[in-house]
Amino acid sequence: MRDTKANRSDSGIVVFVRFVFFVLTFFILLSLASRIIVPKSNRDLLYFNAGGIFSLPKNSLDYVVIGNSNAVEGFSPLDIWNGFGYAGYTCGEPWQNTAGSYYMLRTILKTQSPKVVILDTDTLYERKSTFSSLENDFSIAVQHYYSVFRYHNYWKKLGFSDFLMKENYTWHHVDYGHAVLTKINAYNGSKYMASTDRVQKMTPQMEYYLDKITNLCRDRGITLVLVSIPSPTYWSMAQHNAVAKYAEDHGLNYLDLNLNYQDYGLNWATDTRDRGEHLNCYGARKVSLYLGKYISENYRLSGHAGDPAYDVWNKDYASYFKYISTAAPTN
Amino acid sequence: MAYNSYLYIVVFLGLTLLLYYAVPKRFRWIILLLASWVFYYLSSGNLIIYLLISTASVYICGLWLGRIIESYENAKASVPREERKAFSDRTARRKKLVVFLALLVNFGLLAFLKYSNFFADNANTISKLLNLNVLIRSRRITLPLGISFYTLMAASYIIDVYRGKCRADKNPARIALFLSFFPHIVEGPFGRYDHLAGQLYEGHPFSYRELTFGAQLIIWGLFKKIVIADRVNIVVKNIFANPQAYSGLFVILGVLFFTLQIYAEFSGAMDIVTGSAQMFGISLAKNFERPFFSRSVAEFWRRWHMTLGAWLRDYILYSVSLSKWFMKLSKFIKSRLRSGAGKTLPTIIPLFLVWLFCGLWHGASWKYVLYGMYYYAIMAAGMLFEPLFSRLCSALRINREGRLFRALQLVRTFILVNIGMLIFRAPQTGTAFSMLRSVFTGFNLGVLTNGALLKLGMDIHDYYVIAVGCVIMLVVSLLQEKGVSLRERIAEKNIAVRWCIYFAAIFAVIIFGAYGAGYNPVDFIYAQF
Numbered sequence: 095m096r097d098t099k100a101n102r103s104d105s106g107i108v109v110f111v112r113f114v115f116f117v118l119t120f121f122i123l124l125s126l127a128s129r130i131i132v133p134k135s136n137r138d139l140l141y142f143n144a145g146g147i148f149s150l151p152k153n154s155l156d157y158v159v160i161g162n163s164n165a166v167e168g169f170s171p172l173d174i175w176n177g178f179g180y181a182g183y184t185c186g187e188p189w190q191n192t193a194g195s196y197y198m199l200r201t202i203l204k205t206q207s208p209k210v211v212i213l214d215t216d217t218l219y220e221r222k223s224t225f226s227s228l229e230n231d232f233s234i235a236v237q238h239y240y241s242v243f244r245y246h247n248y249w250k251k252l253g254f255s256d257f258l259m260k261e262n263y264t265w266h267h268v269d270y271g272h273a274v275l276t277k278i279n280a281y282n283g284s285k286y287m288a289s290t291d292r293v294q295k296m297t298p299q300m301e302y303y304l305d306k307i308t309n310l311c312r313d314r315g316i317t318l319v320l321v322s323i324p325s326p327t328y329w330s331m332a333q334h335n336a337v338a339k340y341a342e343d344h345g346l347n348y349l350d351l352n353l354n355y356q357d358y359g360l361n362w363a364t365d366t367r368d369r370g371e372h373l374n375c376y377g378a379r380k381v382s383l384y385l386g387k388y389i390s391e392n393y394r395l396s397g398h399a400g401d402p403a404y405d406v407w408n409k410d411y412a413s414y415f416k417y418i419s420t421a422a423p424t425n
Numbered sequence: 426m427a428y429n430s431y432l433y434i435v436v437f438l439g440l441t442l443l444l445y446y447a448v449p450k451r452f453r454w455i456i457l458l459l460a461s462w463v464f465y466y467l468s469s470g471n472l473i474i475y476l477l478i479s480t481a482s483v484y485i486c487g488l489w490l491g492r493i494i495e496s497y498e499n500a501k502a503s504v505p506r507e508e509r510k511a512f513s514d515r516t517a518r519r520k521k522l523v524v525f526l527a528l529l530v531n532f533g534l535l536a537f538l539k540y541s542n543f544f545a546d547n548a549n550t551i552s553k554l555l556n557l558n559v560l561i562r563s564r565r566i567t568l569p570l571g572i573s574f575y576t577l578m579a580a581s582y583i584i585d586v587y588r589g590k591c592r593a594d595k596n597p598a599r600i601a602l603f604l605s606f607f608p609h610i611v612e613g614p615f616g617r618y619d620h621l622a623g624q625l626y627e628g629h630p631f632s633y634r635e636l637t638f639g640a641q642l643i644i645w646g647l648f649k650k651i652v653i654a655d656r657v658n659i660v661v662k663n664i665f666a667n668p669q670a671y672s673g674l675f676v677i678l679g680v681l682f683f684t685l686q687i688y689a690e691f692s693g694a695m696d697i698v699t700g701s702a703q704m705f706g707i708s709l710a711k712n713f714e715r716p717f718f719s720r721s722v723a724e725f726w727r728r729w730h731m732t733l734g735a736w737l738r739d740y741i742l743y744s745v746s747l748s749k750w751f752m753k754l755s756k757f758i759k760s761r762l763r764s765g766a767g768k769t770l771p772t773i774i775p776l777f778l779v780w781l782f783c784g785l786w787h788g789a790s791w792k793y794v795l796y797g798m799y800y801y802a803i804m805a806a807g808m809l810f811e812p813l814f815s816r817l818c819s820a821l822r823i824n825r826e827g828r829l830f831r832a833l834q835l836v837r838t839f840i841l842v843n844i845g846m847l848i849f850r851a852p853q854t855g856t857a858f859s860m861l862r863s864v865f866t867g868f869n870l871g872v873l874t875n876g877a878l879l880k881l882g883m884d885i886h887d888y889y890v891i892a893v894g895c896v897i898m899l900v901v902s903l904l905q906e907k908g909v910s911l912r913e914r915i916a917e918k919n920i921a922v923r924w925c926i927y928f929a930a931i932f933a934v935i936i937f938g939a940y941g942a943g944y945n946p947v948d949f950i951y952a953q954f
Contacts, residue, residue, distance in 0.1 A: 112920075120928070120931070127932065225426070232431050236431055237941075242936065243935065244941060246936045246937075246940075246941065247942070247943060250886040
């Protein structure tokens, strides 16, 4: 064997010190890469339109909605604004699980201090094996702390200005995170949410992250509300029972909008875009107005109707309303 | 648990290493065995039972064989001379019976789990052709992780004991560790008991060199898998999922990219697992030796998936060609055919079984049988026509060791291997032929300039990454071919240069890797066998 530096027997302390320095340097470089290789415009941050929240004035929101595509397509902050004067934003990611919700909430709380956080309960049930789910959670955590793992593909758009690390968070999403979809594809399946005592437990990881969300909200004085958005495909009575039990045990409010959808006028023939998986904008309006009423009756939010600082919300609502009133529903 | 996942690299491997070096040397094998079983259980759940059955079966049969051999050795001297042959024959029959039992359990499980639906489908087709009213139902069977690998390793152990190459091990833990060792259970390399069992069992001292060299190999493997293989997968998947939509250069690109994908991925996986083992001071067998520098298909298979080739040679080719019945057949052929064919045929016949096994080992479908037969046909033709070709070259005064000739041989091998890859990757055998035909019917150089290649799922930046990645792989291969040990060379540099190289490699994987949003996770191809 040749006499190379690696072959020479360094003392254990030297090796250890070298290892510590190597790891430290690695994390410093990782932090630096996470500052450089990240979109500087909030348009490209997070998924769907969640990045729009960064353009809003600090601490300007009364509530936020966190969840996956069910939340993004099923909640319309502008309808709640128009009906009740509450300012909110829907922050959703595709296939978001509870770990994703937790880290999303931590990201949001860096710039906003909402009084109410609404968590879409579909994130509590991940359609993955326990082990894949564990891998996914680990990856989400790594991406949260070192964003280069999430935005590494941004190297393709990297310019000189990126090295100055100046952020440009001016992109404004006019629907406040809501994906306004006019497509109609009716749900013709059988009735769901039949009464049962069966309980579909959450996985320990999901429950662990739900506990973390609950504790985070409690520590910050935020009211956490668990909400199940109507979806015959993704929701069941067994899941309802599990969430209801969790809410009861932890003193949380739980609102399952699947139970009484007829009460607020949801019609599966017209209010879903993909046969019951997701709501379209017509369904989202009904859900949002009902939810707004629930918030106004249960939580003392002062709201911002008439506040000149929130004029843009009125303008955005006007164009949103014009769009959904005039856009022809598609199939 | 994929070898390229955060959980494997950061958590599993890291924790196992910490525990391994934290306990006294004599207990280190326990950490490896527990880690291997945890790894298997996390990846395959209750299917670990099949692994345990294989372990128990070869352990018991090995002991049984050992006792037969031992009692034969002890009694041999005391047996009267006239009874020795009968005694020896009786012992040989008993040994064969035990080997048969062990192989029956192990290959029986493999046949049931991997091939029962294939057999059922073929039986149903035959039944339909013969108008028999018999229908065997297909079952949904989940294949235990690495069963194609550990079954062959279990068989190699029992045959080695039978042949006297190694002694039957009385320690079940050593056998369990040999079969389940987490770096090689998913996709090899196939280890041999005499080379590996001792290494796994003995506690290795901490070595800075082994640790850093192993880590370097892991990073190199991750680069090949995540930066190159997973990126070209986008185009490969696109073209092979819609073969009717593509022809000409698209098909050529699809096949070339698949060859690149499988090479970068499989050799990358070998780097990751060999590096992982090296961090524990364990050396795994080499599985790749720059196969695309091969001058013939036969040489290619000596450099590609080398441990499978060696297994097929030692346990199928030799078992057949050195058997008594085949020796007789071989003698008969040689006596009847005085020409070169008389010498070649006895080699070609057992090769048929080797390639049939090789094809079927890769998967339970006729496509893989064709894949094996394709290589068999090329090699058999090469052996049969070699004398004729040799005479032709002499007559035409072609220097077979000349540079040009060698370059042509490399190109020829590369083309033949790519056709093999097309058969391997095509969804069905018919599709492989139609894709091959479409190369000539729809050839259009215009796709190189009209932007069509950018509509396959990769943008121009991705093509740049692939090009640079290929150049790096080629340079590394050329240096290795010249006998340069890159890791030794890096180790000779001062710490600043070394760290620059390490960080450049790590961040190349993190930044240029094809993972996360916009990419679907790609399972290791050989992990599905």
